[in-house]
Amino acid sequence: MSNELGETLQSLRGRMTLREAAEMIGISHTYLSNLEKGDKTKPSIETLKKIAEAYNYPYATLLIEAGYFDEMKSDIHQEYNKNIKEMIENLLEFVKVRPKNKDVESRLKQLLKKYIVVSENDSWNDLVSKTTTINDLDDKSTLYQEMYAIHQSVFEDDLADFLCNNTIYYKGVPVKDQDRKVIRSFLDVLFEGRDSTFES
Template sequence: MDVVEFGIYIKELRKNAGLTLSKLSEVSGVSHPYLSQIENGKLKKYPSSEILIKIAKHLNIHYAHLLKKVGYIDEGTIMVDGELLVSEEEYEAFKKTRDERYENEEDEENLFDLFNYLEIKDITYKGDYVTDNQRKLIVSYLDALFSKTDKED
């Protein structure tokens, strides 16, 4: 998708959201002239990721979709709420390791148990490896969150 096609796409999203350029400018904090340049394909390059993040929610689209449209994020990247987690290759390697851990059917029910994921040595949160102390804290928070008194409510 080139800059002109992207501008047409943004304009279509804006109209579908029932917004004028002025209103989108007001709610997003992006200047009216700059939004007009985006929509009319007048920019030499795509808008920055910061601009796309500012306008996305007002266009009723997750900003990750806009970032993918312009190539800031690879199509195979796995995301949760726009947070880059792992590449598709890393995810497939993780699934293979996970599947090997739970080969027999008795273990299958534990496959998606969060506690088991916390046992994986090389898990990360926002790019940082989770330490043993952090794991203990996470487990204690989860234990409190899922306490038996809560289950009775």
């Protein structure tokens, strides 16, 4: 547990005894003493809320000092890593199906160069792995947004992607997964042999 929290709790208690403060908060004086010394595991968010209310102190500040914000940052980083990886995979799959749109790869690499070191020998797996090392959350958020813009520009007019990723209806009746497969099979036959005219 952060000692910063312990110091804050000591300061907030002021001239009150441990017993007085603990009674006001609704916890044991032994537990409060341990929290102030920083030799206790991180308090629950419920306990922090009690402390904030008792001392009339900002709850969010206690959460940060207790280290909860660091945990949230870690979760956010992991979510960005997952989404960035999925977008790169989707775009590479698009290029595989439509080789004429190879420029999507160069657009991706140009974007990644703003945030990571990209070498000629890097595989796409290497590049995905490097994006996970971006520690600045603002940078990772901006990368995600810029990559999302590329992803949207590539897929916004693609019917196959629309069929996969949207809830669609026909005359008010929802189209089920099995229906989608039938529609896509029909479209595959209809468009077989036609050249892609997609422009990214």
